[in-house]
Amino acid sequence: MSGTEAGKFLGRNLQSSSKSFLAPVVAAIALAGAGALLDWRLGLVLAVWLAAWGLNIVLTESGSPGRRFVVPTIFGITLLVLWQMSVRLFDISQVILPAPTDIWGAITTSGPILWADFVQTVVKGALSGYIMGAVLAIATAIAVDRSQFLQRGLLPVGNFIAALPIVGTAPILVMWFGFGWQSKAAVVVVMVFFPILVNTVAGLKETDAMQRDLMRTYAASYWQSFAKLRLPAALPFIFNGLKVSTTLALIGAIVAEFFGSPIVGMGFRIKTSFGTLELAMVWAEIAVAAVAGSGFYGLVTLAEKRLTFWHPSQRTGR
Amino acid sequence: MRNLLPILTIVAVILGLWYLAVGPMNFRLALDAATRGGADVTPATPDEQGQTGLLRLMLDNPDVMPAAYAFERPRLPQPQDVVVEIYENTIGLARRCEWQGFGAERDNWSPLSDGCLRVIENRRSLIFHAWQTLAPTLLGFAIGTGLGILLAVGIVYNRTMDLSVMPWAIASQTIPILAIAPMVIVVLNAVGIQGLLPKSLISSYLSFFPVVVGMVKGLRSPGPMDLDLLRTYSASGAQEFWKLRLPSSLPYLFASLKIGIAAALVGTIVAELPTGARFGLGSRLLTGSYYGQTVQIWAALFMAAICAALLVWLIGAVEKRTLTRLGLVR
Numbered sequence: 234m235s236g237t238e239a240g241k242f243l244g245r246n247l248q249s250s251s252k253s254f255l256a257p258v259v260a261a262i263a264l265a266g267a268g269a270l271l272d273w274r275l276g277l278v279l280a281v282w283l284a285a286w287g288l289n290i291v292l293t294e295s296g297s298p299g300r301r302f303v304v305p306t307i308f309g310i311t312l313l314v315l316w317q318m319s320v321r322l323f324d325i326s327q328v329i330l331p332a333p334t335d336i337w338g339a340i341t342t343s344g345p346i347l348w349a350d351f352v353q354t355v356v357k358g359a360l361s362g363y364i365m366g367a368v369l370a371i372a373t374a375i376a377v378d379r380s381q382f383l384q385r386g387l388l389p390v391g392n393f394i395a396a397l398p399i400v401g402t403a404p405i406l407v408m409w410f411g412f413g414w415q416s417k418a419a420v421v422v423v424m425v426f427f428p429i430l431v432n433t434v435a436g437l438k439e440t441d442a443m444q445r446d447l448m449r450t451y452a453a454s455y456w457q458s459f460a461k462l463r464l465p466a467a468l469p470f471i472f473n474g475l476k477v478s479t480t481l482a483l484i485g486a487i488v489a490e491f492f493g494s495p496i497v498g499m500g501f502r503i504k505t506s507f508g509t510l511e512l513a514m515v516w517a518e519i520a521v522a523a524v525a526g527s528g529f530y531g532l533v534t535l536a537e538k539r540l541t542f543w544h545p546s547q548r549t550g551r
Numbered sequence: 552m553r554n555l556l557p558i559l560t561i562v563a564v565i566l567g568l569w570y571l572a573v574g575p576m577n578f579r580l581a582l583d584a585a586t587r588g589g590a591d592v593t594p595a596t597p598d599e600q601g602q603t604g605l606l607r608l609m610l611d612n613p614d615v616m617p618a619a620y621a622f623e624r625p626r627l628p629q630p631q632d633v634v635v636e637i638y639e640n641t642i643g644l645a646r647r648c649e650w651q652g653f654g655a656e657r658d659n660w661s662p663l664s665d666g667c668l669r670v671i672e673n674r675r676s677l678i679f680h681a682w683q684t685l686a687p688t689l690l691g692f693a694i695g696t697g698l699g700i701l702l703a704v705g706i707v708y709n710r711t712m713d714l715s716v717m718p719w720a721i722a723s724q725t726i727p728i729l730a731i732a733p734m735v736i737v738v739l740n741a742v743g744i745q746g747l748l749p750k751s752l753i754s755s756y757l758s759f760f761p762v763v764v765g766m767v768k769g770l771r772s773p774g775p776m777d778l779d780l781l782r783t784y785s786a787s788g789a790q791e792f793w794k795l796r797l798p799s800s801l802p803y804l805f806a807s808l809k810i811g812i813a814a815a816l817v818g819t820i821v822a823e824l825p826t827g828a829r830f831g832l833g834s835r836l837l838t839g840s841y842y843g844q845t846v847q848i849w850a851a852l853f854m855a856a857i858c859a860a861l862l863v864w865l866i867g868a869v870e871k872r873t874l875t876r877l878g879l880v881r
Contacts, residue, residue, distance in 0.1 A: 286711070293711040300714060308715035329738055386557030390565075396813040396863050397856045398820050400729075401832075404840030405848055409576075409626060483727035491824055492840055507734050515734060523726040530725035 261287065274322040278315060285311035331513040336520060339513040346502070347521055354499040355525050357414035358486035362421025366482075367475060370426045374433035378459075384434055391434070395427040403489040412493045420489040425478035429471070436470025437463055469544050472537040479529045483522060569630055574619045576627040578609055581619035590615075628846045636850040640677040677854045683830040684819050685858055687747045691754030692815045696808065698755070699762030706763070707770040707796075720763050729757065732822040750822050750831075757818040758811030765807030769800025798877055805870035812862045820855060832858075 261283040268276040289307055292300050313333050319325065320332040327335065340347065377383040403420050410416035440463050448458035490500025499518050506514035582600060586592055593611045594600055600608060609616070620629065702720075706713045732753045739749040773795050781791050823833025835851035838844070 289715050290711045293714050304711070304714040305716075305718040309719065329742060382557050383561070384557075385554050386559075386561035389554060389558055390561045393860065396809070397859050398813075398817040398852075400817060401820055401836055401852045401855055404836050405845070405852075408840065408843075408845070480725055480727055484729045487727060488729070488821055488824070492837075503731060503734065507737065512738075515731070519728075519731055523728075526725045526727050527722060 258287070277322065278318055281318065282311065282315060285314075327512060328510050329512075331516055335513045336516040339511075339517040340520060343514065343517070347517060349497050350499045350502050350518065351521055351525065353414060353495070353497045354417070354486050354490065355483065355529075358417030358489070358498070359421055359482040359529075361414070362418035362486065363425055363478065363482040365418065366422040366425035367429050367478070369422065370429035370474075371433050371471065374430055374437060375459075377434070378437050379455075384438075388431060388434055391427045391431040395431055399424050399427075400485060400488050403485070404492045407489060407492040412495055414498075417486045417489045417494075417498075420485040421482045424481045424485040428477050428481070429474035432470045432474030432477075433467060436467030439463075439466045439470065465541075468541045469537075472533065472541065475533050476530060476537070479533055480526055483526050483529070487522065566630055569627075573625070573627050573629050574616055575605060575609065577619040577622045577625045578605060578615065580624075580626065581615050581622050582608060582612060584622075585612075585615050585618060624843055625845055628849055632846050633849040633853060636846045637677060637853055640850065677835075677850060680830060680832050680835050680851070681854050681858055684816070684823065684832045684855070687750035688754050688812075688815045688819045688862075690747055691751030691756075691819070692758045692812055693755075694751060695755030695758035695815065696762050696811065699759045699807075699811075700766055700804075702759075703763050703766030703770060704792075706767050717767070720760055724760055724764070729753075729818060729821055732818055736822050750819050753818040753822045754815035757814040758808075761807040761810040761814065762804070765803045765810075766800055769803030770796045772803065773799050798879075801873060801877065802870075802879060805866065805874070808866050808870075809863050812866060813859055816855070816859050816862065 265276055265280040265283055268279040270276070285307060289304050292304050292307070297303075317332050317334060320330055331339075377387055400420070402423055406419045406423070407416045410419050444462060444466075445458065448462050453461070487500040487503070490498045491504055494501040499522060503515050503518050506512075506518070579600070582592060583597060586597060586600070592600075592615065594603060702712075702716070706717055735753060736749045739745075739752065777795055777799075778791070781795055786794070819831070820833040820836070823831040824837055832851045832855045835854075836848055839848035839851060
């Protein structure tokens with residue numbers, strides 16, 4: 234949105250609803266002033282916060298097409314700026330909370346270390362375990378698919394286990410599989426198995442009697458109707474499980490490293506950097522984990538969009 | 552109870568697999584012990600045993616198998632050993648517990664005998680550790696749920712909040728924040744916040760976002776028809792909220808609460824893990840793994856499972872009663 238446009242919006246807003254617009258502005262200035270009376274730094278932080286919030290209100294009211302993207306971005310940037318300002322103005326110790334610029338410094342200076350940790354934890358630990366767990370879970374679901382009896386037992390038991398603190402098995406699995414990435418992959422397999430299993434079993438039940446009857450009138454075999462009807466119908470459910478599991482996989486891989494790891498890996502780095510009070514490095518690892526987590530989730534969502542384009546939830550243009 | 556038999560079958564299958572795995576898992580340990588004890592085993596030296604496959608070893612030394620099942624510090628304990636460990640550290644400790652009655656002794660105001668106090672205060676007692684974990688979980692869950700509902704109301708009624716906060720609330724779900732829980736605890740301790748609060752902060756964070764996302768969905772679930780009806784009654788905004796939006800959001804709220812409480816418990820346990828917390832189920836897991844006490848690890852794990860099941864069941868029971876009273880389910 235260009236400057237003149239924004240000016241027009243502001244003008245229109247001030248004209249059309251000057252009363253309802255003015256009151257919050259006065260309140261905001263009063264709040265910032267009260268903060269400034271207590272402590273000028275607090276006042277400054279409050280002023281920046283309220284100014285950004287006001288800008289967001291104007292943008293929201295404006296109804297411009299880009300606001301779905303612009304408003305949350307401004308909100309995120311505001312949070313970062315407030316974080317930076319608070320740390321610098323109040324002189325918060327590095328040991329308690331480093332500023333975003335310090336974290337960015339740690340990311341740029343120790344790129345190779347972060348990359349090595351990323352490969353060890355995300356690629357070798359989380360990703361390999363995730364793929365193994367997903368394949369195992371979907372295969373198990375298909376194996377019990379023919380037996381109504383087993384399905385009826387598996388759904389409640391699987392739901393129950395999926396709610397348990399499975400990450401607690403990490404010490405046991407590290408004991409069994411050693412300190413290498415294999416034990417991390419094992420933890421991830423156990424963690425992602427049940428959510429995906431339960432969702433797949435539920436998804437395979439999704440077709441209704443009419444659809445199955447239609448396949449029967451085509452004289453379709455079990456596997457034909459499975460591949461052409463029931464598996465596609467189950468895909469939205471399977472992807473639901475896969476999406477939930479992306480975060481679980483990263484958590485499992487990082488937490489398992491707390492119980493023993495080679496001298497590389499994100500969990501190891503978080504633990505040791507914390508021991509030497511290099512908090513900026515800890516936060517750098519957290520930033521990498523956040524980006525990796527969102528990226529991983531995004532990839533699965535992208536695959537879902539491609540494979541379940543026919544599903545109502547994927548249709549664009551409401 | 553149509554599902555009882557299938558469920559029991561699945562549980563039996565899992566237990567069976569567990570039993571079958573105990574022997575092979577502990578076989579090398581048992582064989583090593585047998586070799587050092589001077590028993591006649593093939594191959595005779597530990598080096599050769601290390602190079603031989605597990606299956607071959609088991610076939611050649613069938614008489615070591617009982618020892619593998621009865622091994623003292625096993626890699627995989629037998630199920631009944633875990634049950635015995637849990638029993639001894641909960642009910643077993645309470646065997647001499649008795650109600651003395653108020654005023655039985657003037658000096659001792661507590662109505663419970665020493666045996667009871669051991670259950671609650673003993674460091675071996677799993678109930679003690681479970682409570683150390685449950686208390687921060689529940690406190691954090693309450694905080695997280697309360698704040699989550701408030702934020703959801705804000706999001707539903709304020710367009711700016713919706714646009715700016717909601718994408719971040721959803722994106723934050725994909726971030727493995729749980730992995731830094733232990734660090735948060737230490738930092739808060741350094742700042743001087745101690746006791747229940749640091750741990751509950753983690754669990755409140757984890758239960759916060761499911762509640763926000765679920766409640767936003769729930770508060771928006773009334774359709775145009777419902778809202779129009781209220782408008783024809785000339786209902787005020789507050790009436791619309793209390794009589795329509797809030798009741799119709801309850802099914803969504805309870806679904807989120809179940810996810811939230813499970814996540815909160817996991818959060819507390821993970822928060823206890825590498826910071827060397829002295830009490831709590833997480834610390835039992837950690838000390839167990841340091842000293843190779845596998846039975847202790849499994850017992851703590853099962854205790855955590857029992858707690859999680861109880862909490863989820865409790866919310867499910869409240870859900871059922873509430874929704875039945877509201878007429879939302881039959």
